Amino acid sequence: MSHSVDSDVSAVRRYIERHRAAFLDDLAEWLRIPSVSAQTDHADDVRRSADWLAAALGATGFPTVEVWPTAGAPAVYAEWPSDDPAAPTVLVYGHHDVQPAAREDGWDTDPFEPVVRDNRLYARGAADDKGQVFFHTLGVRAHLAATGRTAPAVHLKLLVEGEEESSSPHFRALVEANAERLAADAVIVSDTGMWSEDTPTVCTGMRGLTDCEIRLYGPDQDIHSGSFGGAVPNPATAAARLVAALHDEHARVAIPGFYDGVVELTERERALFAELPFDEDQWLRTAKSHAPHGEAGYTTLERVWARPTAEVNGIGGGYQGPGSKTIIPASAMVKLSFRLVAGQDPHHVEKVVRDWAAGQLPAGIRSEIEFSPATRPCLTPLDHPALQSVARAMGRAFDRPVRFTREGGSGPAADLQEVLGAPVLFLGISVPSDGWHAPNEKVELDLLLKGVETTAYLWGDLAATWRHAP
Amino acid sequence: MSHSVDSDVSAVRRYIERHRAAFLDDLAEWLRIPSVSAQTDHADDVRRSADWLAAALGATGFPTVEVWPTAGAPAVYAEWPSDDPAAPTVLVYGHHDVQPAAREDGWDTDPFEPVVRDNRLYARGAADDKGQVFFHTLGVRAHLAATGRTAPAVHLKLLVEGEEESSSPHFRALVEANAERLAADAVIVSDTGMWSEDTPTVCTGMRGLTDCEIRLYGPDQDIHSGSFGGAVPNPATAAARLVAALHDEHARVAIPGFYDGVVELTERERALFAELPFDEDQWLRTAKSHAPHGEAGYTTLERVWARPTAEVNGIGGGYQGPGSKTIIPASAMVKLSFRLVAGQDPHHVEKVVRDWAAGQLPAGIRSEIEFSPATRPCLTPLDHPALQSVARAMGRAFDRPVRFTREGGSGPAADLQEVLGAPVLFLGISVPSDGWHAPNEKVELDLLLKGVETTAYLWGDLAATWRHAP
Known part of the structure; x- marks a missing residue:
């Protein structure tokens, strides 16, 4: 091997500074495509977005770029093999669709x-996730320029899906159908954030998710609450009692078997979380909430990052219009979602929820439960060598120590972990104020360029320290 | 006094038979007027209905007939004084508006x-309530014909409102403004039913009603259940827990103070209820429900007629559309209604509900509670002389013993009781199959004419047995 895998910091920064304007112009062009996967009238835009990205990856230098059709919106796949056959293979994951x-x-x-x-780029998708996909383009070029290479130090693959904001309905099938081409030693997800502008962090895991709708049926039609009230079961009451029974008085999930297999936090993880400059009042402002509330015995960060939850996302039944209507409603429904942590099996959770729900209902109330496809949790151990590489690369880019977090949300990355059998690492530079899914979404330009810089160091570090998959 | 107050049965029946055809023709003419108070495009029809009734009451012989305007639809008032100044005064209540x-x-x-x-008259309003208002016209004429009187044995007043099917928004004010003219020793409500074709019954009371909407506010907007779930309070959960806390494990209302003042059923009343030919399976079919459910220690009839309830009429919060949306909703609401029984004060119930609700909510959830104007319960003791008169008159008309029921619903009659300080009696001949508020509403012609006949006996009986208000 004649090439260096180490990138000189000043060479990387010079390269980025020189290409910054063109990089941002290109990103802005992509952001102008309203690739809203949830809205069918934007289906053409999502396809245009895929084509645009494919062209951009081709221009970046990826020798193989393909648009992969799915039963829904297309994904983009690109490959850039290392000139070192023994180098590890890394698959970067992101998505090119956006929220409405x-x-x-x-x-x-x-x-x-x-x-x-104010040095921020405002647009839908700026942070979630086009900006974070796009930093990989300039990043790999900076890596090559600073090391004098013509191919990356790792075998680099990118998979950028087009349905993440619509729950990735076809992603799993796509990954399964292309498992061989996607095979990797590690998956790097660039669809998350870091602690704050001042505190670069690497995320080590995401919660999983399974959700269901429970429909409850009582009388065959709405009936008069005067004529019958007090003597027949009310499905809205049953729905409410079901939701109320989700948690015990310690806000712990009260479904028998729900916690089976949960990997508890280690003392080291709890200590690392506790070291973070966490300001609960500030966090509450970000949550637009007015008090903390959760499982007894855990801090807010532990609750959000490392504890499973049962949450009601929607409830409805009977008359919800203005004024009153004295009925016993014919039906009611609740939408429940369960965030899962490492060690929990979504199929097991589905089973215990079904068993529990069936046992909660009074005679005369019929129920239907429908589960959506689940997303598994994922967690990479703190001492995993690839995780250490990400932390080092980020530390160089930010010139400060990197801390560790987790992510409370869930993502299709878990499918990659499961199907490809590879650990999932998270490299995101978004900050909480970026406004994902909200009005005035933005990305901090300085952080976006730190993302570029991190990847410029990362491939070399990975290749140097982790030449063979564990 | 030279007149008889007693009406000969055969004379009454002959008179009714002779006038039956014209009576039904007239009623049909009234039923053709679509006096739907809830639909503003029928406002003219409601007015026409009032005018039509006023003319019909004039033709019946009422010396005073007036159409009383309100801020909404007009009511009709008529008076026919007895020629015996010492006779009791009876106010008949009904309504001339109909459901859509x-x-x-x-x-x-x-x-x-x-x-x-098949000897049934099908039309909207046939039973609820035009048919039951209209039997008083032929009834008073049969009373006069059979007794040879030129004026009724009681001071007879009629008040027929035009907004009952729209919750009587102006009724209370109308009664208060005209309290002196409406003054009566007893109120007779003809807007209810009886047990069945074979079992004539007199209703002795109605439940009252107070209802409220409780709105709960959590985060300032819907927030991400991954990023924040498990660590902040969810207003939909709070709404559900509030509803679940309404009842204890015996389906008894668990709000402290709710049962304050409740007049318990006497052993005699329980025995009378138990004598009714009650078929629970048939009742459940009528309720379109699949199991009985209610306060432990009471039968279904006792639950519906004589026990107060807390019922959720509507609940809503978060995402209720197809599929899933992983949010913690910003708000949720419940609509609760409380049926009240004799002895309960709606203002006290409102107070205990407010106190209870405030104590149920976790920190970080803000609430608003809005109560609608309440309807008081009413109950006439079984031994009240006017109630005994109604039972005797009905017994003569039906040639069989009359039993006693109550009504689980609530009505504006309670305002008459409260403002006028008079007991409320119920004289209705509708049966459960009549289809109030439903398609193919009808009245049984035989029962309608039994209603005529009952009133033909009633005024004489009342005057003979209850000459002075208690």
Whole structure:
């Protein structure tokens, strides 16, 4: 091997500075495509977004770029093999679709007309996730430029799906069908965030998710609450009692078997979480909430990152219009979601929820339960060598020590972990104020370029320290 | 006094038979007026209905007939003083407005084109309430004819409102403004039913009603259940826990103070209820429900007629559309209604509900509670002389013993009781199959004429046995 795998910091920074303007112009062009996967009238835009990205990856230098059709929106796949056959293989995951956005939702400017103000780029998708996908383009070029290489130090693969904001309905099938081509020693997900502008962090895991709708049926139609009230079961009451029974008085999930297999936090993890500069009042402001509330015996961060939950996302039944209507409703429904942590099996959780729900209902109330496909939790141990590489690369880019977090949300990355059998690492530079899914989404330009810089160091570090998959 | 107060049965029946055809023709004419108070495009029809009734009461012989305007639909008032100044004064209550009805709702014939089939008169309002108002016209004429009187044995007043099917928003004010003219020793409500064709019954009371909407606010907007779930309070969970806390494990209302003042059933009343030919399976079919459910220690009839309830009429919060949305909703609401029984004060119930609700909510959940104007319960003791008169008159008309029931619903009659300080008695001949508020509403012609006959005996009986208000 004649090439260096180490990138000189000043060479990387010079390269990035020189290409910064073109990089941002290109990203803005992509952000102008309203690739809203949840809205069928944007299906063409999602396809255009895939084609645009494929062209951009080709221009970046990836020798193989393909648009992969699915039963829904297309994904983009790209490969850039290392010139070292023994190098590890890394698969980067991201998505090119975005959440819906409309000016009237509260945007100060058109969500699909990117603008830069105060060193921030405002647009739908700026942080979630086009900006974080796109830093990999300039990142790999900076890596090559600074090391004098013509191919990356690792075998680099990218998979950028087009349905993440619509729950990735076809992602798992796509990964399974292409498992051989996607095979990797590690998966790097760039669809998360870090602690704050001042505290770079590496995320070590995400919670999983399984959700269901429970429909409860009582009388065959709405009936008069005067004529019958007090003497027949009310499905809205049954729905409420079901939801109320989700938690015990310690806000712990009360479904028998729900916690089976849960990997408990280690003392070291709890200590690392506790070291983070966490300001609960500030966190509550971010949560737009007015008090903390959760499982007894755990801190807020532990609750969000490392504890499974049962949450009601929607409840409905009977008359919800203005004024009153004195009925016993014919039906009611609840939508429940369960965040899962490492060690929990979604199929087992589904089973215990079904058993529990069936046992909660009074005679005369019929139920239907429908589960959506689940997302598994994932967690990479703190001492995994690839995780250490990510932390080192980020530390160089940010010039400060990197800490560790987890992510409370869930993502299709878990499918990659499961199907490919590879650990999932998270490299994200978004910060909580970026406004994912909200009006005025933005990305901090300085952080976006730190993302570029991190990947410019990462491939070399990985290749140097982790030449063979564990 | 030279007049008889007693009406000979055969004389009454001959008189009714002779006038039956004209009576039914007249009623059909009234039923053709679609006096739907809930639909503003029928406002003219409601006014026409009032005018039509006023003319019919004038033709019946009432010397004073007036149409009383309200801020909404007009009521009709009529007076026919007895020639015996010492006679008791009776105020009959009914309503001339009807529920909405459209052929496409499932009617076999036009709801506003009355037809007679199988000795039943089908039309919207046939039973609720035009038929039951109208039997008082032929009834008072039969009373006069059979007794040879020129004026009724009691001071007879009628108040027929036009907004009952729209919750009587102006009724209380109307009664208060005219309390002196409406003054009565007893109120007779003809807007209820009896047990069945074979079992004539007198209703002795109605439940009251107070209802409220409770709105619960959590995060300032819907927030991500992955990022925040498990660590902040969820207003939909709070709403569900509130509803679940309404009842204890015996389905008894668990709000402290709710049962304050409740008049318990006497052993005699329980025995009378138990004598009724009650078929629980049949009742469940009528309730379109699949199991009985209610307060432990009480039968179904006791639960519906004599026990107060807490019922959720509507609940809503978060995402209720298809699929899933992993949010913690910003808000949720419940609509609760409380049926009240004699001895319960709606203002006290409102207070204990407010106190209870405030104590149920976790920190971080803000609530608003809004109560609608309440309807008081009413109950006339079984030994009240006017109630005994109604039972005797009905017994003569039906040639069989009369039993006693109560009504689980609530009505504006309670306002008459409260403002006028008079006991409320119920004289209704409708049966459960009449289809109030449903398609193909009808009245049984035989029962309608029994209603005529009952009132033909009633005024004489009342005057003879209850000459002075208690």
